[in-house]
Amino acid sequence: MNTKFKQSVVYQIYPKSFQDSNGDGIGDIQGIISRLDYLAELGVDYLWLTPPYVSPQRDNGYDIADYYEIDPLYGTMADFDELLAQAHAKGLKIIMDLVVNHTSTEHEWFKQARTGKDNPYYDYYIWRDQPNNWQSKFGGTTWEYNQATNTYYLHLFDKTQADLNWENPKMRQDIYKMMRWWLTKGIDGFRLDVVNLLSKDQRFLDDTLASATADGRKFYTDGPRIHEFLHEMNREVLAQFPDALTTGEMSSTNLASCIRYTNPANEELDMVFNFHHLKVDYKDKAKWTKTPFDFAELKQLFTEWQVGMHEGGGWNALFWNNHDQPRALSRFGNDHEYRFESATMLATVLHGMQGTPYIYQGEEFATGNPDFTSIHQYRDVESLNAFEILRNANIPEAEVLDILAAKSRDNGRTPMTWDSGHANGFTSGKPWISAGRNADEVNAAADCAAAKSVFKYYQKLIQLRKEQAVIVDGDYQPLFAEHAQLFAYSRNLADEHLLVLANFYDTPMEIDLSAIEWLKGSQQVLISNAAKPLERLEGIISLQPYETYMVLG
Numbered sequence: 001m002n003t004k005f006k007q008s009v010v011y012q013i014y015p016k017s018f019q020d021s022n023g024d025g026i027g028d029i030q031g032i033i034s035r036l037d038y039l040a041e042l043g044v045d046y047l048w049l050t051p052p053y054v055s056p057q058r059d060n061g062y063d064i065a066d067y068y069e070i071d072p073l074y075g076t077m078a079d080f081d082e083l084l085a086q087a088h089a090k091g092l093k094i095i096m097d098l099v100v101n102h103t104s105t106e107h108e109w110f111k112q113a114r115t116g117k118d119n120p121y122y123d124y125y126i127w128r129d130q131p132n133n134w135q136s137k138f139g140g141t142t143w144e145y146n147q148a149t150n151t152y153y154l155h156l157f158d159k160t161q162a163d164l165n166w167e168n169p170k171m172r173q174d175i176y177k178m179m180r181w182w183l184t185k186g187i188d189g190f191r192l193d194v195v196n197l198l199s200k201d202q203r204f205l206d207d208t209l210a211s212a213t214a215d216g217r218k219f220y221t222d223g224p225r226i227h228e229f230l231h232e233m234n235r236e237v238l239a240q241f242p243d244a245l246t247t248g249e250m251s252s253t254n255l256a257s258c259i260r261y262t263n264p265a266n267e268e269l270d271m272v273f274n275f276h277h278l279k280v281d282y283k284d285k286a287k288w289t290k291t292p293f294d295f296a297e298l299k300q301l302f303t304e305w306q307v308g309m310h311e312g313g314g315w316n317a318l319f320w321n322n323h324d325q326p327r328a329l330s331r332f333g334n335d336h337e338y339r340f341e342s343a344t345m346l347a348t349v350l351h352g353m354q355g356t357p358y359i360y361q362g363e364e365f366a367t368g369n370p371d372f373t374s375i376h377q378y379r380d381v382e383s384l385n386a387f388e389i390l391r392n393a394n395i396p397e398a399e400v401l402d403i404l405a406a407k408s409r410d411n412g413r414t415p416m417t418w419d420s421g422h423a424n425g426f427t428s429g430k431p432w433i434s435a436g437r438n439a440d441e442v443n444a445a446a447d448c449a450a451a452k453s454v455f456k457y458y459q460k461l462i463q464l465r466k467e468q469a470v471i472v473d474g475d476y477q478p479l480f481a482e483h484a485q486l487f488a489y490s491r492n493l494a495d496e497h498l499l500v501l502a503n504f505y506d507t508p509m510e511i512d513l514s515a516i517e518w519l520k521g522s523q524q525v526l527i528s529n530a531a532k533p534l535e536r537l538e539g540i541i542s543l544q545p546y547e548t549y550m551v552l553g
Helices: 029-034 036-042 077-089 108-113 169-185 226-236 255-262 295-312 328-332 339-351 381-392 397-407 444-449 454-467 469-473
Strands: 010-013 046-049 066-070 093-098 102-104 143-146 151-154 161-163 189-192 245-249 271-273 356-360 475-479 486-493 496-503 509-512 524-528 540-543 548-552
Touching: 029 036, 029 077, 036 454, 066 077, 066 169, 077 093, 093 169, 093 245, 102 108, 151 161, 169 226, 226 255, 255 271, 255 295, 295 475, 295 486, 328 339, 339 454, 339 496, 339 548, 356 454, 381 397, 444 454, 454 469, 454 524, 469 486, 469 496, 486 509
Parallel strands: 010 046, 010 356, 046 093, 093 189, 189 245, 245 271
Antiparallel strands: 102 161, 143 151, 475 486, 486 496, 496 548, 509 540, 524 548
């Protein structure tokens, strides 16, 4: 079994926004190839590509129409093979994003299925004579009527994303065959999209709709047969490729389920993403709201998952950012006067934890939200739907735009800003979506040349995980849990200790470390973003805005 992922760091690439090579304003595979040296220099181990398969792009590739072909938008299979070879030559592994909860309605399976109930592909999808009241993740009902069959098909997401019927063993075998094909080609693993939603409660009961989360999700999240399906996937596919890495994206999940998904004894997945820590700024658990993040809840959630997964033998995928989230720097830090300090503070807090860290493109040079001010700047289907829903609820347009500026998925999808040239080095043409503010100042070239470089700070954090066993294997103990602005914890492995301290806010503070006995012995400051780092941490120390330390003892 591959356990090297425990010392590894993954870099997520959103191909559409990473690097364009042909001037059409859309990132592509040749663009990624042209930036491999940059990624190798950063020091990451794996590159995760969001879906590059043939797709109508209704949901930016998460609506797959052909699992076996590259979308011409991004290039050809020959381009992909070149990427794979060149990445491997530079010591970089490739993880493919894979969506097996649903396909595009343009997929040949669905085009066959919708023609009639007697078609062999009809049972590849989920059909009902009458819809229940489940609500789509993108707003509205989860059911769409199909005239030819006089039935409704299920779509937990967009109506062009029809849910696959995992109760059908023939469909499952076709999925496993496809996965084996990609791994045989030489890719190094999969990130499995919303994989805990595969198993639906076959009673299809109505939910109460009494709250934002009473929308049907309890009937399909971590569903009745999910562990059976993932164990079967492991047996039929993953066990045959023992070096392959598998990461499951878990929607609205719980700790107990995620321990089961990732404890090696269960033979399911290597690690999981959960999103609870990225809902601490959801008012009444509703996404399309704007409220300050709950710092106490943020710390409590990290503690719960760090301690729980360690004790249960599970494994976390650690992340602040991805293509579905606003930028953490704007969300939890300060993307103006304390850009360097808060970006490196957030990085230190995350990279000191147990799990496998994920860096999302642009995070390594402190990219923030674009601060869009018009609905015409947005491209994301979820955001456009939310705009209509919120406006129809008589919320003023200015308030809706303020919410979108804080919460839209497009915040994470703006083009990479490589330099201060035309389109910030992303394309020679017009970008498919604008980069937003500050792109001329906040870009890879400027950061790498700066005395205070976020990129170089990330390089050090990535290397520390490879050097320090306590970061990989140590337990997690929260410290100063009740403190209103300090995020602090220790990691402990036999006689080794690691202390992470972070001032999470823009005001200076003091903290008394006298009670931490091991700090009185030998210690080493491994990394800090302080202007003049202390050589030793003991007694009462001051932390400037967003100042952070990682100390070994």
